[in-house]
Amino acid sequence: MDLTEKLNDHFRDVQGGLFLNVSKADVGEVAGNFERMGGANMAWADMFYPDPSIPESVRKATEDAVAGGFPAHYTMPIGLLELRQELAKHIQKRTGLPIDPSRNVIVTPGSDAALMYAMMVFLNPGDEVLIPEPAYPSNFMNTKLLGGVPVPVPTYEEENYRISVDEMKKRVSPKTKMVVLTHPNNPTTVVYRRENLEELAKFIVAHDLILVCDQAFEDHVFDGIEFVSPCTLPGMWERTVTVCSMSKGYGLSGYRIGYLYAEDHLMDRYYGAAVNVLGAPCTASAFGAIAALKDESILPSYFERLARRRKLAFDMLSTIPGVQMKISESGILSWLNVSRLGTGAEVAAYLMEHARVMVNDGAQYGEHGRDHIRIVTACFAKDEDAAERFWWIREALIALAKEKGIAD
DSSP states (O other): OOGGGGSOTTTTTOOOSSSSOOOOTTSTTHHHHHHHTTOEEOOSOOTTTTSOOOOHHHHHHHHHHHHHTGGGSOOOTTOOHHHHHHHHHHHHHHHOOOOOTTTTEEEESSHHHHHHHHHHTTOOTTOEEEEEESOOHHHHHHHHHTTOEEEEEEOOGGGTTOOOHHHHHHHOOTTEEEEEEESSOTTTOOOOOHHHHHHHHHHHHHTTOEEEEEOTTTTOBOTTOOOOOGGGSTTTGGGEEEEEESSTTTOOGGGOOEEEEOOHHHHHHHHHHHHHHTOOOOHHHHHHHHHHHHOTTHHHHHHHHHHHHHHHHHHHHTTSTTOEEOOOSBTTOEEEEOTTTOOHHHHHHHHHHHTOEEOEEGGGGOGGGTTEEEEOTTOSSSHHHHHHHHHHHHHHHHHHHHHTTSOO
């Protein structure tokens, strides 16, 4: 008996790699199998992966909590109060908004769960969601799994991926309910400028839409670029749900602590269904997250390391024949245009075979990423270990460029 015939339409075409080949690094056993064969995984957005990287303050707090025995128990489904208090301080410092830890913040088991939950409370079957792309793949997949209709809105490399309100206007319809934005952008690393976000905010207000803004990469923005949370713009607090993470900035991906914040009438719904959808975040991780937020040395230290690493990646990869690359504006990624060498899928496959490095095919991030690859340049704790993999990538792509007649 094949019960897959009874699957709902939203899951019918989803594949986990058990019967058909799946290339996406975070699906099924794809990355695990590659690593077991000796390959280097630079496709997971996980700072310093796979090296040990827990800050001392976080390690001690976690160990002390476990030694005390309490982590065997649940926290409240909305998250430990002390953690919400620290998050409220963190958000208020960033945004200037008066955040109430018992009315505006909820803790989730990672930001992926937060993103899905943020969208879930709004979408009915057939609702359309405008998604500027290239974009995080979950922006599309979550929409589909919730019965909505993803509507990609192109942004263009030659315009530094600026969000085009004109392109939005071409695609908005009576069925449009939401805009989902990844800011800073994953995969391009672009930080949307204030003027661009103000244009978007006016469009959202004019069409009475909801904004779900995924700010997982907000902790590290380079070159003095101003970071603006859209919820702080006129008319946007009441219609924005902001999703954040302890993974990308603090390097605590395995702790699975994310959070979202919003106006309290919306948050009341998130609080009400949390036990049914989220369960509760990991208790031991909550104590580690509290310590991380209190330790003001972590983010500046990581900022220095990541600024150094993105320059190292740029210096080694941007001069490869056939590659176009801008230095990253934020976070832990680099985004390379490889159109002269092949599609992103072809180049990613070539690197797996010839460099023993897994990177991301840009097509996973939308049609306008198909000629690109994404590399998690913050993988490996030591610069020299990362540089060695960059060198493998460089040598393989130079060889490919010679095959294509681009290099001598």
